[in-house]
Amino acid sequence: MSLLATRVQELRLQSPNIDRFTNRASRYGALDAFITSNNDAMSIVTPEMINQVAGTAGRDVKIPVFDSESVSIGSTRSVTIADSQNTSALLTLSSTVYSWGFTVTPSEYLNSDTQAQADFNRKYLKYIYKFADTLDTACLTSLNTNKTQVWGDYLEYTDPTTTSDVVPAALADKDNILSDLSVMMKANDYYGVPYRVVGNTGLEAILRQQEKYGQFNEQNKAIEWADKTFHFTNNQANALNKIATGYIVNPGSLGMLFKHEPDAVIGSVLPDGTEWGMITDDFTGVPISTYTYFGARDASSISGAATAHLTRAATEYYGFSAEVINVVAYIDDLTTVASPIMKFDVANS
8 A cells, every 4th residue: 555645635726717718708799889889979879868768667768750751852833832741750769688696605615715706706707798698699680670671772782682681792702792882881871981890700701811912912902991890799690601791880870778777776775785786897888787685595505515514604695687778770661761781691602
């Protein structure tokens, strides 16, 4: 028998970064496009709207708007001037509630190599990443739902109305599609610069390939970037036989509003330590309502054998929520009026 087995015991080290890739942030370009559009010079979301909507939890939010109309120009002078009344409507802004939470049991860390703050940070971030991913997917849905079904000119491309209202670029057009999209937007009377482009990894790959066309090369593709701001997302899948998919959006056409939990707005605190509050998450930029309280519980089953002895343990409870409105410029009839959002893709052949 050797004494080595008893002399050399299990050695545990601390490495804060060794497991950092087991919970990774992705890219949330659609979310970024919506939330940063609040700051556009001609944003459809004003500071007044942000302040007014914040305290409207439980209430409908509506905005008066005008519908599109067709008028005609006559060829004779009449002694009688006819009426020409505008048609108005109320646009209802629909919100979605997102909520999550977790617990922290301080006594759990007495017999653990895991530190309390590291455990809290890990729990917080895994939900924030999921929250960002969920919002990004919702923003992509909003873009797709509100994409244009009308084209003033789709150039040499196949009629998008025959391809589910998506501009279909062949592989041979991959180096031209972004420039052509600017022209197609202008043909729809959208002239805002820079356009926002929300694209997937396939679109990024096309742009990376164009980086080799520099100032002194035979082909200079600088025009592809000249009038656009790019937002990349990993949540936009390609359809069958497509290698890239994206949206081009006129600036000032998107936005994001937030409703807040009433007790979080007023900062309610109960005698037992229950507390509501507000934070702005640094990662997403989204204001979040918080709800925390403390209590005793049987925590013996939360982590198997590691917590089997915690039959009555003090526990901290952390709750978070956000109520989000994706705002898109109002178009009363997508079948007849061009939208400021245009979808495109690139084929693999």
